[in-house]
Amino acid sequence: MTQPMKFERAIVIGGGITGMLAAKVLSTFYHQVLIIEKDERPDSPENRLGTPQAFHPHRMLPLGKQIVERLFPGYTKELLAMGGFNTRHQTSRFITKDGELTFTDKEETAVTRRAMLEWVLMQRMVNEEERVQFLEKHEAISLQFKEGTNQVIGLIVKNRQVKPGSIHEMKADLVIDTSGRMSKLPKWLKDAGLTLPQTDELNVFLGYSTRYYRIPKEAPHMQSMVIVGQPHQKIPTGLFERVDHDLVAVLLSAAGGSHYPTTDADQFDAETAALTHPAIAEAITHLTPYTNPKGFRVPSCVRHHYEQLQDWPSGLLVMGDSLCTLDPIHGQGMTKAALEAQTLDRMLKQAQKKELLSFEKDTLQQMQRVNELGWWLCAIADMAWEGVELKGDTTIPHLKFVQEFLNRYVQYAIVTKQPERLEAYHRMHSFLTEPREIINLEQLHDMIQADDSGETAEWWSQWDQKNDEHNRAFFHEAVPDFRLQHLLSFD
Numbered sequence: 001m002t003q004p005m006k007f008e009r010a011i012v013i014g015g016g017i018t019g020m021l022a023a024k025v026l027s028t029f030y031h032q033v034l035i036i037e038k039d040e041r042p043d044s045p046e047n048r049l050g051t052p053q054a055f056h057p058h059r060m061l062p063l064g065k066q067i068v069e070r071l072f073p074g075y076t077k078e079l080l081a082m083g084g085f086n087t088r089h090q091t092s093r094f095i096t097k098d099g100e101l102t103f104t105d106k107e108e109t110a111v112t113r114r115a116m117l118e119w120v121l122m123q124r125m126v127n128e129e130e131r132v133q134f135l136e137k138h139e140a141i142s143l144q145f146k147e148g149t150n151q152v153i154g155l156i157v158k159n160r161q162v163k164p165g166s167i168h169e170m171k172a173d174l175v176i177d178t179s180g181r182m183s184k185l186p187k188w189l190k191d192a193g194l195t196l197p198q199t200d201e202l203n204v205f206l207g208y209s210t211r212y213y214r215i216p217k218e219a220p221h222m223q224s225m226v227i228v229g230q231p232h233q234k235i236p237t238g239l240f241e242r243v244d245h246d247l248v249a250v251l252l253s254a255a256g257g258s259h260y261p262t263t264d265a266d267q268f269d270a271e272t273a274a275l276t277h278p279a280i281a282e283a284i285t286h287l288t289p290y291t292n293p294k295g296f297r298v299p300s301c302v303r304h305h306y307e308q309l310q311d312w313p314s315g316l317l318v319m320g321d322s323l324c325t326l327d328p329i330h331g332q333g334m335t336k337a338a339l340e341a342q343t344l345d346r347m348l349k350q351a352q353k354k355e356l357l358s359f360e361k362d363t364l365q366q367m368q369r370v371n372e373l374g375w376w377l378c379a380i381a382d383m384a385w386e387g388v389e390l391k392g393d394t395t396i397p398h399l400k401f402v403q404e405f406l407n408r409y410v411q412y413a414i415v416t417k418q419p420e421r422l423e424a425y426h427r428m429h430s431f432l433t434e435p436r437e438i439i440n441l442e443q444l445h446d447m448i449q450a451d452d453s454g455e456t457a458e459w460w461s462q463w464d465q466k467n468d469e470h471n472r473a474f475f476h477e478a479v480p481d482f483r484l485q486h487l488l489s490f491d
């Protein structure tokens, strides 16, 4: 039976990127939307305690930008006006052990600090959305259920504006947890007597180290670049990213836990010089260090399967990093959050028209579909690093094959100088191209033909079933259909 939904008040736990996007969507459906944020609201674009990842570069993928622009028209222009680096017509280098390709960005994108991305959203929200209220220094400490039922009717909140903090209730027709990777939701649900389904965990043991440099006036033109790491030799990936008009972020990252990139200022240049290519080490000789290196460790990425919980409470949803975290090196987290916000919008429209059997469970199922591609891509890329393990019920069929196919595909694009093929690969990592458009028999034949050494043909022989139909079935088994078209439809 369709649940009668009320659209009076919604509460969003957490004022990060997901929280802001969720609140914006909710504001067209609910009379009042409260964002509960445990941190103080900054009065300028500053990093906050609640988002320790914000020091590290945050790149919004084109799809994420498109969705955020739809929710907050003019967002990119605003970021550019505040000093964001405009990637339009800029070239960037993608460097691998087999060579490199240069890309020219056709789109206007503002690369800026994460604090700025959040600040502009927050300003727009509080200035434009009468229905949205931002409650700073308010920490959600548990869910509130209607007695004897499985219905969430609000939250217990600690107001930290007063010392030592006052505890009170806040009623809501819908609560959405967007409190990030440290979300307490699993505990709250267990406290309510629910048994949680098994999570998928990608034990990635990821280490990040980022240092910012200032570009002096006399420095030569600086291009952004990626130097792809070598998992088998435990050589980190290096990223050199223009941020704002006069800064560069240099980021070293490695998975598997056997080596965490240094956070020692003296060692940082040496580790940069030990990447597989000297381009970043050379570029920083023209720059002035602006910060010391700072680290971030991600022991594991977690994907909750709340959609499998038979007795999921009504009046409750979860989005963003609280629902599923991805390996940050792939830069997909904010875009995933934007896709989830778009999904929320679609589901609320259907709920208003009473087209859903159960709004919460149906929405969680749709959110989970949003996460599938990102999870699959992260698992495939990260398990190339020794020491990374995947735990849980979701397995990746023919993992080794897919990993090697993609390595060979990138190598093929680089060696034969076909930037459009590499762009397709990046579009796949940006949720814009189905993996099946890249990983298929036709591409394989092209790769075999282009390889005079015969090595690709020899590699394929271990999988080849000498029958086109069987081979196609094998590819279909190895590469799921993520039904991106449906995911990307806006209505």
Ligand SMILES: Cc1cc2nc3c(=O)[nH]c(=O)nc-3n(C[C@H](O)[C@H](O)[C@H](O)COP(=O)(O)OP(=O)(O)OC[C@H]3O[C@@H](n4cnc5c(N)ncnc54)[C@H](O)[C@@H]3O)c2cc1C
Residues within 6 Å of the ligand: 013, 014, 015, 016, 017, 018, 019, 036, 037, 038, 039, 049, 050, 051, 053, 056, 057, 058, 059, 060, 061, 138, 139, 140, 141, 178, 179, 180, 181, 183, 184, 208, 296, 319, 320, 321, 322, 328, 329, 330, 331, 332, 333, 334, 335, 337
């Ligand atoms: C090192 C690193 C680099 C990254 N780089 C990129 C990148 O380049 N591109 C990209 O797209 N993504 C990147 N990400 C991922 C990205 O940061 C997140 O996926 C994205 O910001 C969405 O986060 P969120 O809003 O769900 O959670 P968060 O950003 O963690 O926000 C959660 C908010 O909830 C608040 N909160 C927590 N608990 C409570 C509570 N009980 N009550 C009230 N408030 C609470 C916190 O203070 C915080 O403000 C990176 C992540 C890391 C770790």
